[in-house]
Amino acid sequence: MDEFSGNELDIALTALGGLVLILGLLSGFLKERLLLSDPLVAVCIGILLGPSGLHLLDLGHWGNPQSILEQGARLAIAIQLMGVALRLPKGYLLRHWKAQAVLLGLVMPLSCVASAVLVYFILGLPLWVALLVGAIVTPTDPVVATAIVTGKVAERNLPDRLRHTLSAESAANDGLAYPLVFLPILLLTRSPGEALGQWFGEILLWEVGATVILGAVCGYLAGRLLLRAERQHTIDKPSFLAYTLALSLFVLGGIKLLNGDGILAVFVAGSTFSLVVSGSERSQEERVQEAVDRFFTLYVFVLFGLGLPWREWFDLGWSGAIAIGALLLLRRLPVLFLLKSCFPHSLQRNGDLLFMGWFGPMGVAAIFYAMLAIRETQTESIWAIVSAVVCASIVVHGISAIPGAKRYGQLHSPQVPPTE
Numbered sequence: 001m002d003e004f005s006g007n008e009l010d011i012a013l014t015a016l017g018g019l020v021l022i023l024g025l026l027s028g029f030l031k032e033r034l035l036l037s038d039p040l041v042a043v044c045i046g047i048l049l050g051p052s053g054l055h056l057l058d059l060g061h062w063g064n065p066q067s068i069l070e071q072g073a074r075l076a077i078a079i080q081l082m083g084v085a086l087r088l089p090k091g092y093l094l095r096h097w098k099a100q101a102v103l104l105g106l107v108m109p110l111s112c113v114a115s116a117v118l119v120y121f122i123l124g125l126p127l128w129v130a131l132l133v134g135a136i137v138t139p140t141d142p143v144v145a146t147a148i149v150t151g152k153v154a155e156r157n158l159p160d161r162l163r164h165t166l167s168a169e170s171a172a173n174d175g176l177a178y179p180l181v182f183l184p185i186l187l188l189t190r191s192p193g194e195a196l197g198q199w200f201g202e203i204l205l206w207e208v209g210a211t212v213i214l215g216a217v218c219g220y221l222a223g224r225l226l227l228r229a230e231r232q233h234t235i236d237k238p239s240f241l242a243y244t245l246a247l248s249l250f251v252l253g254g255i256k257l258l259n260g261d262g263i264l265a266v267f268v269a270g271s272t273f274s275l276v277v278s279g280s281e282r283s284q285e286e287r288v289q290e291a292v293d294r295f296f297t298l299y300v301f302v303l304f305g306l307g308l309p310w311r312e313w314f315d316l317g318w319s320g321a322i323a324i325g326a327l328l329l330l331r332r333l334p335v336l337f338l339l340k341s342c343f344p345h346s347l348q349r350n351g352d353l354l355f356m357g358w359f360g361p362m363g364v365a366a367i368f369y370a371m372l373a374i375r376e377t378q379t380e381s382i383w384a385i386v387s388a389v390v391c392a393s394i395v396v397h398g399i400s401a402i403p404g405a406k407r408y409g410q411l412h413s414p415q416v417p418p419t420e
Helices: 006-032 038-049 065-087 097-123 127-136 142-149 152-157 160-189 192-231 240-257 262-276 279-283 286-306 310-330 333-338 350-358 364-377 382-415
Strands: none
Touching: 006 038, 006 152, 006 286, 006 382, 038 142, 038 286, 038 382, 065 142, 065 160, 065 240, 065 262, 065 286, 065 364, 097 127, 097 160, 097 310, 097 333, 127 160, 127 364, 127 382, 142 160, 142 286, 142 364, 142 382, 152 382, 160 192, 160 262, 160 350, 160 364, 192 240, 192 262, 240 262, 286 364, 286 382, 310 333, 310 382, 333 350, 350 382, 364 382
């Protein structure tokens, strides 16, 4: 390993600070005029500064690149999931449970199978490896999704029901992808009987089931304690932002120490917290919360740009390009139309299904699960296809977000019902 240079830290800090400053000043122009989303700009910065560009930064100088990407992605997901939970209308998940049940209980596993079938036949991967790749690319990404469903253009052209549905799904399925990813991991590393027993007993019951309960308890207690501190004036100057950020980190680390799914727990904690704390208190720092979310999540796309495996992409050849295109087009869209009748009536319009089917971006969650899978199975080939699909998703979904929202608005605005 090359020696880490102090100058590289200064370069990294300058790059990240400059990136957030530029996006803060020009994000509207970049998105609406140049069709460049925040994650896409961050990836480009990483490529420019990395070994394939100016070679000013190299993940190999900082430690194990896979570990850096895994833990960086894990932290970014947690921060973004708390932000999504707080931005959703109070009690949204309880009122709209049916749509989320279809998306998480039917669309998600079927999308996993569809993705696995595509990479199995196109790339010729072994069956369990294909299923593992399918599970990794299944969850939609809350960071990229936020760039699609927030902002002036999205708010003017997309109904709240569509924006909130995509945001809630992208947050929830990041944590619920955990058992989908671990099933093929266990089948690759253990005997079938042992794998299934551990998956049901350890993964489903404890790491997912108990995690949901613990996350809800943490969120409820955090909300009640905050309200009590304000009533009794034991808190000097309450900072909703600092409190929720601390809650994210506490739950993420604490649940992981208990061998639970910390990512899912953060979203559950945030959702429960938002039920306890009133809407007026939540909205006071909403814009500041979005800015901090941006700062604490964009860095992972810079890291991703630094670590892109260009040579491995080239080795995939034309079959890799075909697989990427097939995953973008077929992993989600056909499933949504197949299950059209299962959705609530308000989401059965073809335009809604088309928008939700296309804008199911892959990003930080796929990076995290890919690194976890490589660590558990030592199957390095996973990273080539997953990173290629994520990069393609960031590009095509970022570029098509503004035109897609405007087109939806042109076709469906007269029919859009009042906001929730």
